[in-house]
Amino acid sequence: MATSTLGGTIGFSQPSSSSHISVYCIPFSTSRFSFSRTILSPLELEKPPSGRRARAVIAVKMAAEAFQEVFPPALTSASEPPSLFDGTTRLYISYTCPYAQRVWITRNCKGLQNKIQLVPINLQDRPSWYMEKVYPPNKVPALEHNNEVKGESLDLIKYIDSNFEGPSLFPDDPGKREFAEELIDYVNSFTKSVVSSFKGDGNEADVAFDYIESALSKYGDGPFFLGQFSLVDIAYAPFIERFQPFLLEVKTYDITAGRPKLAAWIEEMNKIEGYRKTRGDPREHVDSYKKRFLSRL
Ligand SMILES: N[C@@H](CCC(=O)N[C@@H](CS)C(=O)NCC(=O)O)C(=O)O
Numbered sequence: 001m002a003t004s005t006l007g008g009t010i011g012f013s014q015p016s017s018s019s020h021i022s023v024y025c026i027p028f029s030t031s032r033f034s035f036s037r038t039i040l041s042p043l044e045l046e047k048p049p050s051g052r053r054a055r056a057v058i059a060v061k062m063a064a065e066a067f068q069e070v071f072p073p074a075l076t077s078a079s080e081p082p083s084l085f086d087g088t089t090r091l092y093i094s095y096t097c098p099y100a101q102r103v104w105i106t107r108n109c110k111g112l113q114n115k116i117q118l119v120p121i122n123l124q125d126r127p128s129w130y131m132e133k134v135y136p137p138n139k140v141p142a143l144e145h146n147n148e149v150k151g152e153s154l155d156l157i158k159y160i161d162s163n164f165e166g167p168s169l170f171p172d173d174p175g176k177r178e179f180a181e182e183l184i185d186y187v188n189s190f191t192k193s194v195v196s197s198f199k200g201d202g203n204e205a206d207v208a209f210d211y212i213e214s215a216l217s218k219y220g221d222g223p224f225f226l227g228q229f230s231l232v233d234i235a236y237a238p239f240i241e242r243f244q245p246f247l248l249e250v251k252t253y254d255i256t257a258g259r260p261k262l263a264a265w266i267e268e269m270n271k272i273e274g275y276r277k278t279r280g281d282p283r284e285h286v287d288s289y290k291k292r293f294l295s296r297l
Pocket of ligand 1: 094096097098099100123138139140141151152153154
């Protein structure tokens with residue numbers, strides 16, 4: 001039987017991201033109101049809405065209809081630079097970079113597809129102007145905004161959430177805020193532990209995924225880390241999307257076995273359109289991780 005993963009279904013092609021209307025991003029609040037429910041199923045979207053629920057449903061539907069985005073081809077060493085610092089806000093990404101994916105998801109989930117232009121870069125054939133004129137560290141992601149260029153994915157997701165319109169992806173509740181910071185601080189250790197398990201017996205991965213399972217058990221008001229969908233989910237998703245199929249295929253290690261909260265989180269993440277649009281093909285993730293990590297073992 002096929003296994004459901006964050007990238008789709010192993011062994012099958014990726015489901016079309018635009019083929020069904022599901023949930024977009026479920027925010028803590030918009031500027032005026034908060035959503036009490038975390039998930040609106042397609043069936044619920046058909047019911048005539050009323051009150052606060054109506055506004056939530058309308059926001060979700062508008063998001064569904066507004067963004068049939070055509071993704072531009074990645075720029076190469078042969079490409080001209082965009083007209084830099086002309087007032088356009090640009091997000092420089094690579095389609096395959098998990099760090100860039102965090103920022104891309106945040107942009108989508110805030111409904112900023114028309115405000116933040118995606119500029120994909122081919123990292124294997126990087127244009128020299130990228131380092132010279134855009135972002136001297138020569139990495140993605142980078143955000144060109146208000147005549148400045150900033151980097152670092154975890155800083156950028158917070159920056160976009162605080163400095164742009166759209167639903168808030170960070171909680172107001174002080175307890176949740178503190179837990180959010182703790183989880184965001186942990187994400188680099190999490191990824192390091194999992195990657196180091198690739199050459200061992202998986203013990204580091206057990207500890208890391210057990211931490212995730214227990215974190216997901218803290219709030220019962222939704223399936224996400226803080227109950228409702230937030231930047232914390234965005235920080236983890238691109239990596240879990242890659243780890244899950246790789247560990248399953250190469251180590252026969254199912255990260256969801258005995259971890260029902262993680263299994264539910266993956267299922268709910270896959271319903272979030274702003275994330276779905278950014279997902280890679282699990283087959284490609286596995287092949288790329290094999291090339292990158294197995295040759296070094
Ligand atoms: N700490 C950075 C990491 C960014 C990063 O390493 N990006 C990779 C692509 S996934 C990159 O640009 N690598 C190019 C290079 O290192 O030359 C972040 O969170 O944004």
